[in-house]
Amino acid sequence: EIAPNENNASWSTLLDKLQNQGIQQVSLVVTDGFKGLEQIISQAYPLAKQQRCLIHISRNLASKVKRADRA
Secondary structure, eight states, rough: OSSSSHHHHHHHHOOOOHHHOOOOOOSEEEEOOOOHHHHHHHOOOOEEEEEEEEHHHHHHHHHHHGGGOOO
């Protein structure tokens, strides 16, 4: 089990574990938009670029549009 749930402490612990295993530089992190994660990543990997997962963006938008109005 990586983490019992998604929260700031779990993400921070996960990134600490990655760093302790030797992952010191990260170029890109793709996330699902979890609130607070951007700041945690910036603290652990300040040079990493961050991008929101396009599937998560698409699903989020689709959930806000009526099925009849979707193309």
